Amino acid sequence: xxxxxxxxxxxxxxxxxxxxxxxxxxxxxxxxxxxxxxxxxxxxxxxxxxxxxxxxxxxxxxxxxxxxxxxxxxxxxxxxxxxxxxxxxxxxxxxxxxxxxxxxxxxxxxxxxxxxxxxxxxxxxxxxxxxxxxxxxxxxxxxxxxxxxxxxxxxxxxxxxxxxxxxxxxxxxxxxxxxxxxxxxxxxxxxxxxxxxxxxxxxxxxxxxxxxxxxxxxxxxxxxxxxxxxxxxxxxxxxxxxxxxxxxxxxxxxxxxxxxxxxxxxxxxxxxxxxxxxxxxxxxxxxxxxxxx
Amino acid sequence: xxxxxxxxxxxxxxxxxxxxxxxxxxxxxxxxxxxxxxxxxxxxxxxxxxxxxxxxxxxxxxxxxxxxxxxxxxxxxxxxxxxxxxxxxxxxxxxxxxxxxxxxxxxxxxxxxxxxxxxxxxxxxxxxxxxxxxxxxxxxxxxxxxxxxxxxxxxxxxxxxxxxxxxxxxxxxxxxxxxxxxxxxxxxxxxxxxxxxxxxxxxxxxxxxxxxxxxxxxxxxxxxxxxxxxxxxxxxxxxxxxxxxxxxxxxxxxxxxxxxxxxxxxxxxxxxxxxxxxxxxxxxxxxxxxxxxxxxxxxxxxxxxxxxxxxxxxxxxxxxxxxxxxxxxxxxxxxxxxxxxxxxxxxxxxx
Numbered sequence: 001x002x003x004x005x006x007x008x009x010x011x012x013x014x015x016x017x018x019x020x021x022x023x024x025x026x027x028x029x030x031x032x033x034x035x036x037x038x039x040x041x042x043x044x045x046x047x048x049x050x051x052x053x054x055x056x057x058x059x060x061x062x063x064x065x066x067x068x069x070x071x072x073x074x075x076x077x078x079x080x081x082x083x084x085x086x087x088x089x090x091x092x093x094x095x096x097x098x099x100x101x102x103x104x105x106x107x108x109x110x111x112x113x114x115x116x117x118x119x120x121x122x123x124x125x126x127x128x129x130x131x132x133x134x135x136x137x138x139x140x141x142x143x144x145x146x147x148x149x150x151x152x153x154x155x156x157x158x159x160x161x162x163x164x165x166x167x168x169x170x171x172x173x174x175x176x177x178x179x180x181x182x183x184x185x186x187x188x189x190x191x192x193x194x195x196x197x198x199x200x201x202x203x204x205x206x207x208x209x210x211x212x213x214x215x216x217x218x219x220x221x222x223x224x225x226x227x228x229x230x231x232x233x234x235x236x237x238x239x240x241x242x243x244x245x246x247x248x249x250x251x252x253x254x255x256x257x258x259x260x261x262x263x264x265x266x267x268x269x270x271x272x273x274x275x276x277x278x279x280x281x282x283x284x285x286x287x288x289x290x291x292x293x
Numbered sequence: 294x295x296x297x298x299x300x301x302x303x304x305x306x307x308x309x310x311x312x313x314x315x316x317x318x319x320x321x322x323x324x325x326x327x328x329x330x331x332x333x334x335x336x337x338x339x340x341x342x343x344x345x346x347x348x349x350x351x352x353x354x355x356x357x358x359x360x361x362x363x364x365x366x367x368x369x370x371x372x373x374x375x376x377x378x379x380x381x382x383x384x385x386x387x388x389x390x391x392x393x394x395x396x397x398x399x400x401x402x403x404x405x406x407x408x409x410x411x412x413x414x415x416x417x418x419x420x421x422x423x424x425x426x427x428x429x430x431x432x433x434x435x436x437x438x439x440x441x442x443x444x445x446x447x448x449x450x451x452x453x454x455x456x457x458x459x460x461x462x463x464x465x466x467x468x469x470x471x472x473x474x475x476x477x478x479x480x481x482x483x484x485x486x487x488x489x490x491x492x493x494x495x496x497x498x499x500x501x502x503x504x505x506x507x508x509x510x511x512x513x514x515x516x517x518x519x520x521x522x523x524x525x526x527x528x529x530x531x532x533x534x535x536x537x538x539x540x541x542x543x544x545x546x547x548x549x550x551x552x553x554x555x556x557x558x559x560x561x562x563x564x565x566x567x568x569x570x571x572x573x574x575x576x577x578x579x580x581x582x583x584x585x586x587x588x589x590x591x592x593x594x595x596x597x598x599x600x601x602x603x604x605x606x607x608x609x610x611x612x613x614x615x616x617x618x619x620x621x622x623x624x625x626x627x628x629x630x631x632x633x634x635x636x637x638x639x640x641x642x643x644x
Contacts, residue, residue, distance in 0.1 A: 008376065025394070028363045030387045089400070096403060097343070099395035111391060115583065119394040122403035123411065127590030130597075134505030163508070176508055180566065180590055182583025188391070190337075191384035193329065194377050198316050220376040227377065272374050273316050280317070280372060 008220050017187060020172065022117035032113065032186040034173055039108045040185055044136075046104030051090055055083040087137070091129040096122060111188045115172070120183070128177035135164050135176050197226055198269045206267065210249035211274040217287035219271050226264060238264060318373035325365050329385060332358035336388045344392060359389040407594070410639035415591035417635065419561045422568065426560035429515045430553065433522020434529070441530025451527040460528075466535040474537065474544045475615050496552060496600055500559035504593040507563025510571055514563035521556055543620035548606035550627045555599035562592035599631075 006019060017033040024030060059079045094102040100112035100120050112128070114120050167173045172184050225241060228234045242260045245251070245267060255263045275285060335355055339347055347355065366382040373379060398406065416423070440447040445462040452460075460473065499517065506513035525545075532541035569585040570578055606627070614620055 024363065024386075024390050026360065026363050028367055028386070030366075030390060031383050032387060092403075093400050096396045096398060096400055099340075099344070099391050113391065114394075120396050121587075122396055122398040122406070123587045123591065125396060126403070126407075126594055127587050130501075130590055130594055131505060133501050159509075163505070176505070179508075179579065179582050180586030182586065188388065189384070190388075191381045193326070193333075193381040196319050196322060196375065196378075198319050198375075216374050219374055223376050269316070272318070275374055276316065276318055276372060279374070 007217060008224055011221060012224055020184070020186075022113070022115070024117050025119075030117070032184075033189070035108075035110045035185045035187045037167060037173065039110060039187060040167070040173075043102070043104035043108045043110055046107060047091070047102050048104075050103060051083075051087045054086050054090075055079065058082045058086070088129065088133070091132065092126055095125045095129065100125075105185075109188055109190075111186050112183050113186055115178075115182050115184050124181035124183055128181035128183055131175075131177035131180055134160075135166070194227060197223060197265060198272060199265050202266055202269065204263060204266045204270075206249070206270045208274065210251070211271050213249050213288060214271060214275075215285040215287035215290050216275055216279075219268065219275060222264065222268050222271075226261070226268060230261075235260075318369070318375055318378065321368065321372060322375075322378060325361075328358055328361050329365065329382070332362050332389055333385055336385070336392055339392050340388070344395070355389070356393055359386070359393050362386050362389060407591070408598075411591050412595035412598075413635050413638040413640075415588045415595065416558065418588050419565055419592060422561035422564040423557055425515075425564055426518055426557045429518035429560065430522040430525075430557060433519035433524075434526035435522075436519075437523035437526020437528075438530045438533070439526075441527045442533055445531070445534065448527055448531060451523050453524075460531065462531075464531070464535075466537060469532065469535060469537060470540070474540050496556070496603075500556055500596050500600060501593065503556065503559045504562040504566075504589070504596075507566035507589065508570070509567075511564050511567025514560050514567065518556065518560045525553075539621075540617045543617035543624070544611065546624035547611045547614070547620045547627075548603045550624045551599050551603040551606060551631065554631055555596040555603060558592045558596040558599065562589040562596070565589040565592065 017036065019031050019033060021029045022032055059082075062079060062082070091102060095112055098106065101110060105111065112120065112125070114124065163176055166179075167175045172178075174184060178184060222241065225234070225237060238260050239257065242255055242264055245264070246255065278285060331354070335347065335351055335358065338351075339355075344352075362382060363386050366379075366386050369375075369379055369382055437447075437451055441451070448462050460469065499521065503514050503517045506517065528545070529538065529541065532538055565585050566582065566589045569581040573581040576584065606623075610623065611620070614623060
């Protein structure tokens with residue numbers, strides 16, 4: 001897996017998620033966006049709430065049935081029992097049935113995937129969720145039972161909290177269970193296919209020398225700008241970009257304000273056609289600083 | 294493409310039509326877009342209502358469209374510079390990939406597969422670690438036994454109050470016989486409490502901790518195992534001094550065989566994790582952990598299942614069978630049963 005951030009997003013201050021690469025069994029590399037800590041915490045809180053709700057409901061039912069007949073101890077242990085079952089089965093069931101997501105993850109658009117790009121196996125799902133007992137619920141128990149005190153308990157608590165905080169200490173934000181199961185948690189947004197920006201009827205003509213001024217990076221920044229909703233700020237940014245392009249390529253004519261978008265769209269089309277042709281001839285150019293040819 | 298007349302002030306107006314600009318990426322997109330849209334609709338449907346919502350013909354088309362999208366992505370990466378198109382195809386392929394290569398087992402199938410194949414195979418794969426864990430417990434047991442028969446003051450130090458249950462250096466032979474070894478069956482409700490407490494207050498937590506602490510290079514795992522042995526050895530010592538060794542062993546082994554088996558397996562799981570961190574071989578530590586981690590997790594999951602069995606044996610069967618010979622026979626049976634299960638189950642099936 002290689003670590004990278006999208007250069008265009010970085011420049012334009014868009015989504016700041018870190019990217020990783022997985023290779024599918026067909027041998028094609030796909031980019032995945034790592035989930036943020038906050039998203040994962042939110043997803044977990046939702047799942048925790050659901051679990052507590054179910055446990056509480058079962059508590060009420062068991063209590064209503066047993067309170068008149070049997071000892072209180074039976075009720076408590078039965079509830080503990082159900083709680084243990086529900087929380088373990090809950091995560092494992094949903095991650096198997098919903099392709100690696102739970103209700104909380106689904107609301108936050110998160111997925112568990114195999115780190116290497118293989119299929120997500122049942123074994124991996126079970127492994128990463130069983131470890132959760134040690135990572136989350138055991139420290140919770142130790143904290144809740146903190147009244148018992150004792151140096152050993154304190155040390156144990158600190159150690160377990162460090163284990164819980166493991167996603168903060170590694171690049172891929174894996175918790176212990178992810179390490180053991182070989183998984184990562186990714187964000188999976190839905191991207192839409194927008195209309196092609198390339199213009200059909202050209203009014204402006206650019207020479208190859210002019211088009212050789214830029215590379216793919218600048219082309220894609222321009223694309224992002226042109227795709228932005230047309231607000232006042234975008235219009236100003238486009239004006240600035242238009243001025244700079246004209247200066248860079250030595251455009252002698254004037255571009256009136258009303259025609260800036262039209263001019264830039266055509267420049268984009270011509271530039272893309274040029275760069276794609278060059279790329280086809282094996283002369284791909286990453287950005288304006290790369291050597292031409 | 295023709296040159297329209299609105300190009301005021303242009304410096305490059307040649308006054309004659311230029312050869313049309315051919316955007317290969319646009320042509321490419323026009324030809325394939327319908328397939329991508331179809332795939333997107335299928336994936337969206339399956340994401341929303343589960344993969345079961347797709348009918349047979351849709352299920353057949355999904356992998357075909359997925360591979361077509363992957364090939365489109367590869368082509369687009371080499372010929373297109375349209376950022377939106379590239380990101381869309383990347384995203385679409387990923388979503389379809391997760392559908393096509395998602396978990397294929399339901400919870401029940403997974404459980405059945407695990408019990409008939411995965412668990413015994415994991416046990417067979419971790420023989421060395423199991424031996425190590427067993428030796429750690431054995432060493433603890435021997436130490437606890439000899440310390441206790443040397444000086445019973447060790448009992449107080451070795452056995453925490455929560456486990457002692459009132460037993461200690463002051464216990465007499467008769468007390469142990471009446472209150473512990475041949476205590477009457479307390480009825481179903483009390484047995485269930487014994488069973489559940491057994492699971493949640495002590496052993497499962499210890500077991501899962503021995504496993505989880507394997508991440509700390511295995512030393513805490515070995516220590517915890519040895520400590521379990523110490524407690525056990527101290528109890529044996531206590532009964533040995535009162536001439537109850539065999540009765541105690543009968544009392545404890547009816548569930549103890551299963552329970553110690555489970556603790557050993559948890560410990561072995563922890564040691565598998567520790568080994569893959571300490572000796573990664575030709576992989577990186579993280580890769581190696583992912584390769585061996587699932588064996589380790591299988592051991593731990595199986596051990597939790599064994600704890601359940603042990604809990605049932607302790608809560609129910611032990612007090613119902615109130616003679617030492619019967620108990621020893623049952624524990625021998627459990628030992629043989631587990632031995633056969635781990636040795637033979639799932640051997641013929643594919644790994």
